[in-house]
Amino acid sequence: MSLKVSPLAPHSYPDMPPIAGVSLGAIEAGIKYKGRKDLAVIRFSEPAIVAGVFTRSKCPSAPIDWCRKHLQRGKASAVVINSGNANAFTGKKGAEAVAISADAAAHVFNCAPESVFLASTGVIGEPLNAEGFREHLARLNPMLSEDGWANAARAIMTTDTYPKMATQSFQIAGKRFSVNGIAKGSGMIQPDLGTMLAFVVTDFPADHSQLQTCLNEAVEPSFNSITVDSDTSTSDTVLLFSAPEPASSVGSLPDNALDMFRTALSEVMLELAMLTVRDGEGASKLIEVTVSGAEDDQSAKRIAFSIANSPLIKTAIAGEDANWGRVVMAVGKAGEPADRDRLNIYFGDVRVAFAGERDPGYSEAAASAVVKRQEVPIRVELGLGDGHAKVWTCDLTHDYIAINADYRS
Amino acid sequence: MSLKVSPLAPHSYPDMPPIAGVSLGAIEAGIKYKGRKDLAVIRFSEPAIVAGVFTRSKCPSAPIDWCRKHLQRGKASAVVINSGNANAFTGKKGAEAVAISADAAAHVFNCAPESVFLASTGVIGEPLNAEGFREHLARLNPMLSEDGWANAARAIMTTDTYPKMATQSFQIAGKRFSVNGIAKGSGMIQPDLGTMLAFVVTDFPADHSQLQTCLNEAVEPSFNSITVDSDTSTSDTVLLFSAPEPASSVGSLPDNALDMFRTALSEVMLELAMLTVRDGEGASKLIEVTVSGAEDDQSAKRIAFSIANSPLIKTAIAGEDANWGRVVMAVGKAGEPADRDRLNIYFGDVRVAFAGERDPGYSEAAASAVVKRQEVPIRVELGLGDGHAKVWTCDLTHDYIAINADYRS
Structure with a gap:
């Protein structure tokens, strides 16, 4: 089936600055789709430092097993x-396909199989035939280039309707550093403390432990704060690579250098996450849910997700119905501390509920005007403590059903 | 909007045997709907013993507050x-509407307001105007009758497409006892250890504590084992009334009498729960999810609900796509102990996955034949322990979106 581009798609894509020693590309390997590229490579001319976070699913894919195992070495030559x-739930055959893929890349790129990182996305449970990968990678190798970001971003799409790219740069002592990221994801999106497929590369010279710490921090308010359909993938993966110029190190940079990198990384991660939720399957509106006054941040986040995952709220927004009573329902069912009689609810700047009942100045017209927007902010004040969270989701439309009732067949 | 009757509706309704001293009826009060009855009454000529379970929502409706408070007395003259x-999230006005309703019923039925039990279902957050209730109840009073079960069951419907009734009878020492129940519910259904609106009446002479214990037991495998859309209502209520013949008591019955009652009650509750999920908003298929081999029953139930609430599984079933990989996903995301490499999955009797990968004898045709049925059994074996659970849900179709994108407006 051919999908129409999400109405929430960005109007333009960023120019991704080249990162020295990093080349990318993609090729048609005929894995499932016809007439499009489906095999992407990121190649590091010098081994890059790598950090990663992965799905907490109890049924992780074979490539996740592989990446977890080799992340300890912390060096990557190719992805x-x-x-x-998805090469998920494929048992021994899955592990074999992973080994064949890594061997093929090691041969073509002249590196150790353990320095090849792998990710797969698509149908769960079907064996992946990787026998042709060596030939495909050999054909692709001479075509890899420093400006191949968009090619790679397109090749990793499944039900995505647009490629997802983000970049941030910063200068330290006259030297410019970049953080480039690509991601994919549209359905089966509620990354659970891991995330969807995303690959972020920087020339900032951090060590493995710094990279991993920065990545863990950046994941929480970005990919771990979005949901399309409450479903968590078997394949969620974020890999972050540092491919600095030879002989550069963070030790030679000023004290605030790591902070500048951390900020740039957070921006890129948030942008990739937002691009993902904006491409939520069938999405027609972006919903931003803010919860404040909860007992703590974790409680706020659970309540925010209870709202963001409620099919009744998501369908109401799709129908441009300011049915704020369903927000009350979602707060009530979250299983977190809440006091009905202190609850305030806002749609945009319109306060629709105050102190446990409909706002005295409630205006259906004003509330309706907010839900007619393409971006709908919903805000809940609990009045209990300082806990705060913000999450994003999209609405639930007929197109979600259409996409998912016949995705596999 | 007018809803087509669920294809999973029962082909006929049971004949509800009269219960001596219990009369029912309904009348058009013009609360929201035009041209249909929307105010129902169950009247007990002698005060009935009552037990109840209610939503665990942190934002319960005003009638829930009222019922919780007066359940302690354990006697009911009218419902x-x-x-x-829904008279939910209506603050002081909601509490006032409840008091007005109870006073009106007390006046008309010549009883104490505290012996009037109340339930409301519909839109959340709109004040309920109960000023007219006294006049409506006075008009309704002479029309109450022992065979008014279907009338009452119809009057409490919202997006329900058919009335929900169930009955069981049993004989003890030549005396026949009955358990009659009515319920409503179609969307906002994942009763959280409370349940949806359901009213069950028996002439079995149990005391308050026996009734409450039997009800608590019966709720778990029935209403607490169904989900339509993972959303939990602010108004979920089950009330169970014992209206025995005067001077009868459980003490005068044989030892196994309470067990016979418990069995009949469980049957009635399960049937009402199944009728509710079969009328799930937009449902075209009934899905039965069985999880065995979990660490314990609670863990099994969480995994079963993770499957039953997955929009990706529910849309796949709607599309008659045997996409069992999504079952793997839902097991993986449940946050419960699971070992990918021991997992077996069945669609009906067809084993689709075995020991962590696609079944060696997998047949797409055989699996597809199962999902083309109107009732689709999904079974997961975890191979870890003795934990077992069974839950029911329906598929997620375009009609769910259509119903909920414009329910309130």
């Missing part, structure tokens, strides 16, 4: 990503 | 139920 097949 | 307005 090979395919779409059309 | 007044309205549809079209």
Whole structure:
């Protein structure tokens, strides 16, 4: 089936600055889709430092097992990503396909198999045939280039309707550093303390432990704060690579250098997450849910997700119905501390509920005007403590059903 | 909007045997709907013993507050139920509407307001105007009758497409006892250890504590094992009344009498729960999810609900796509102990996955044949322990979106 581009798609894509020693590309490997590229590569001319976070699913894919195992070494020469097949729940055959893929890349790129990182996205449970990968990678190798970001971002799409790219740069002592990221994701999106497929590369010279710490911090308010459909993938992966110029190190930079990197990384991660939720399957509106006054931040986040995952709220927004009573319902069912009689609810700047009942100045017209927007902010004040959270989701439309009732067949 | 009757509706309704001293009826009070009855009454000529379970929502409706408070007394003279307005999140006005309703019923039925039990279902957050209830109840009073079960069951419907009734009878020492129940519910259904609106009446002479214990037991495998959309209502209520013949008591019955009652009650509760999920908003298929081999029953139930609430699984079933990989996903995301490599999955009797990968004898045709049925059994074996659970849900179709994108407006 051919999908129309999300109405929430960005109007333009960023120019991704080249990062020295990092080349990318993609090729048609015929894994599932016809007439489009489905095998992408990120190649590091010198081994890059790597950090990663992965799905907490109890049924992780074979590539996740592989990446977790080799992340300890913390060095990457290449990343090979395919779409059309998740290589998840594929047992021994899955592990074999992973080994074949890594061996193929090691041969073509002249590196150790353990320095090849792998990710797969697509159907769960179908064996992945990787026998042809060596030939495909050999054909792709001479085509890899420093400006291949968009090619790679397109090749990893499944039900995505647009490629997802983000970049931030900063200068330290006259030297410019960049953080470039690509991601994919549209359905099966509620990354659970891991995330969807995303690959972020920087020339900032951090060590493994710094990279991993910065990544863990950046994941929480970005990918771990979005949901399309409450479903968590078997394949969620974020890999962050540092590919600095030879002989550069964070030790030679000023004290605030790591902070500048951390800020740039957070921006890129948030932008990739927002691009993902804006491409939520069938999305017609972006919903931003803010919860304040909760007992603590974790409680606020659970309540925010209870709202963001409620099919009744998501369908109401799709129908441009300011049915704020369903927000009350979602707060009530979250299983977190809440006092009905202190609850305030806002749609945009319109206070619709105050102190446990409909706002005395409630205006259906004013509330309706907010839900007619393409971006709908919903805010809940609990009045209990200082806990705060913000999460994003999209509405639930007929197109979600259409996409998912016949995705596999 | 007018809803087509669920294809999972029962082909006929049971004949509800009269229960001596219990009369029912309904009347058009014009609360929200036009041209249909929306105010129902169950009247006990002698005060009935009552037990109840209610939503665990942190934002319970005003009638829930009222019932919780007066359940302690354990005696009921009448139940007044309205549809079209949930009287939830209505603050002081809600509490006033409840008091007005109880006073009106007390006046008309010549009883104490505290012996009037109340339930409301419909839109959340709109004040309920109960000023007219006294006049409506006075008109209704002479029309109450022992065979008014279907009338009452119809009057409490909202987006329900058919009335929900169930009955069981049993004989003890030549005396016949009955358990009659009515319920409503179609959307906002994942009763959280409370349940949806359901009213069950028996002439079995149990005391308050026996009734409450039997009810608590019966709720768990029935209403607490169904979900339509993972959303938990502010108004979920089950009330169970014992209206025995005067001077009868459980003490005068044989030892196994309470067990016979418990069995009949469980049957009635399960049937009402199944009728509710079969009328799930937009449902075209009934899905039965069985999880075995979990660490314990609670863990099994969480995994079963993770499957039953996955929009990706529910849309796949709607599309008759045997996409069992999504079952793997839902097991993985449940946050409960699971070992990917021991997992077996069945669609009906067809084993689709075995020991962590696609079944060696997997047949797409055989799996597809199961999901083409109107009732689709999904079974997961975890291979960890003895934990077992069974829950029911329906599929997620375009009609769910259509119903909920414009329910309130």
